[in-house]
Amino acid sequence: MRFLRNRPVAIVGYADTKLVRNSGRTAAGIAGEVVASLLDTAGIERDEIDGFATTLAMSEAGNPFWSNLLAEHLGLCPRWCQSTDIGGSSNLGNIARAAMAIEAGLCTTVLCLGADAVSSHDATDQTGHRTEFCQPVGYIGPLVAFGLLSSAYAARYGMPDEALAKLAVAQREGALLNEVACDILRKPLTEADYLSSRMVSHPLRLLDCVMRCDGGYAVLVTTTARARALGFDRVVHPISYREIVNFDPKDAVDDITVSGFSVVGPEALRDAELRPDDIDVLQPYDDFLIAVLLQLEQCGFCGPGQAQSFVKERDLRFSGDLPINTGGGQVSAGQPGLAGGGVNLVEALKQLFGDARARQVRDPRRALVTGIGVLPYGRNWGSSNAMVLERA
């Protein structure tokens, strides 16, 4: 997506909902709330929106016409429409797909949406190896997958408990300052609390893991020219994007700790003509804390196996020298199902727009946001994507 370098596309607004555990709501209800909020804060007419991209919703997983139903619920008449199903990578993927649709001339102004009420209702049924080769032998989902991944990392490099504890506390401090984070997670946390939290899938602790919740977000993407014409003086440009799905299908890499970020992380930075040090705020997808450490290594912030010593030397808080998941990330704010990556994405936008209030990073110019999706059989996660956002 080299065309992004010319900054032809701009994010002009965003909105999100409070994250709530077991809200009893529906994804459509959440979508309506967040779109109304976006239209209000951005101050644009709904008819301005001629493109629509959404994530799927786990709470509505049985509906094969989800994006169309949402368009109908929301009163949209898009000239380009899609739902993206690369798991947690879909949120960032939709920003990139919106940019492509705009660049291709199919539409001008795209609503990118994620809304899910998975903690109230989970309608997913993952056919294939999950139901045929995993659940019948005791697999309970991502907890096991990340317990196994952690054990492979520990065998190679040692268990990075100190780095995980430091990250857990830094992200929790962000959640304490983030009013949309789940209330049940907005409690102070110490490194000792993290280290003594119970093992769910040894060596994975409870506080390594996301908690599912309900919630959503919306982001408005348009051309830079249209943004100017509409009078937006604050915009954020996506300036590079890379994704990879089903990383390493032929088992060429005999190391399950290596993920697709070893490819897309360096590529996204190179495309933006940046080095890791040029990133002011990092919003890595955090379904589990160990995934953040792997991304630091594989995106090039430090070398393989060096996350522990790297994190020890850096201050990860919003006020520090390497702010990471400043709103709590998903681990400390909650994971609203397939809209989960929106937690990381919207926090990057809040920081770049200068809207992060009590946890505002001082004058950030560039953010790196990432996505992780899908658990393949006997390997690391399947999809990895990375985007650099730049304040104009």
Add this chain to the structure above:
Amino acid sequence: MTDKPPFTATELTRPFWDATLERRFLLQYDPAADRYQFYPRPISLFTPRTDLEWREASGAGTLVAVSLCHTPGPGFGPETPYILSIVRLREGPRVFARVTGAAYEDLRVGQEMRLVWGEERGEGREYLFAPAGANP
């Protein structure tokens, strides 16, 4: 009786599950690539072939990853905590299965493992791993 999810055979997996009932673990083999693959796929991962051979695995492998699961899957509650693993078979593919015949604390990534058989359930039989030297 067990409440664990049953093994179910499909168009792609029936030869595999049928063989488990005879305590044989089959891998798909692509002779053109000289590569094995697991779980069963509709096409070779290495060449465009779909007429793959079924070959019996030696059952020998190496422990790649191991976790002590305290949060049981459906039907596994009475056996909690139990050990889950990824084992790389000598033939190449990685297999996800429970571990038996060892305490979690005694397992080391990299150690030699062998395939052992568990209970018959639905259309197949559970396969597990044990340390190469242990009695079943």
